[in-house]
Amino acid sequence: MGVYALFADMLPMTAVTADFSLSRHTTIGCGGRAALAVSPSDAEEAAEVLSLLHRRRIPHAFLGAGANTLPPDGDIDGVLVRSDLLGGLVLEGETLFAGAGVTGGALLRFAIEHGIGGFEPFVGIPMTVGGACVMNAGVRERHLSDLVLRVLAVHRGKIVGFSPEACAFGEKKSVFQEGLFVVGVLLRAQRAPRETILKRRDQCLARRALLPKGRSMGCVFVNPDGVGAGELIDRCGLKGRRIGGAHVSEEHANFILNDGGTSEDVSALIALIRAEVLSKTGIELREEIRRLTFSADD
Secondary structure, eight states, rough: OOOHTTTTGGGGTTTTEEEESSGGGSOOOOOOOEEEEEEOSSSHHHHHHHHHHHHHHHOOOEEEEOOTOOOOEEEEEEEEEOOTOOOOOEETTTEEEEEEEEHHHHHHHHHHTTTTEEEEOOOTOBHHHHHHHHTTTTTEEEEEEGGGEEEEETTEEEEEOOTTTTTOBBBBBBBBTOOOOOEEEEOEEEEEEHHHHHHHHHHHHHHHSSSSOOBBBBBOOOOOOTOHHHHHHHHHTTTEEEETEEEEEEOOTTBEEEESSOOOHHHHHHHHHHHHHHHHHHHHHHHSSOOOOOOOOO
């Protein structure tokens, strides 16, 4: 395909990496290599890159922090569009603009510095603002959608603004999971005393400290109504179940840990869990994670 040559003229303004390792840039630590990774530095560059990809019908996928993501194995002759250079945090009155590549840690540090509350539940979550928007990241008491005022995303080479309603936020889902590349988010800035923010942060950190350690994607399945997915998996006797280098955590059954396995191992274990839970409880689990798929389609 010669995808690298297609971006040669963009090199001065866009960071381009050939032979990009997916295992090194995802929290699960498996997967193959993409022919090319491109990191636009602003919304206009992102629009230009995506316009080119669509015109040439080049398979591509999007990547933020690489959490909640299961990449494919093998070599992929496609382009990975990353948000890592889309930084920037700007506070104006009661509105905070965050670039899609801003990490959860950077967001919270900025919030603490400027006396903005509401972001404490995201502490310790491996995320970028863009990825958190795509996944509607959060915990029981707060999701990103609770703070979103507007989202800027690229669609077919054009920068489009989305109202909260147009974002179609749900439990671990949004409209941005279908071919839209988030470049920035306008968030509600809620003033709060620094001491209150720090106390809430520490409480959230203490809860996250109880989660399993190791290479994982975080929670694999969305909790069905009225019951935790981990509880269902545990009831089915699946804690510790292993396929290749992937196994169900003994601490939290909704976590799959990888200790040298492949994406195929992880995928096979996910399929086994879903089948066992459906057979024994009648409940069909929905995946919370996103499978990284390279496609030339809109």
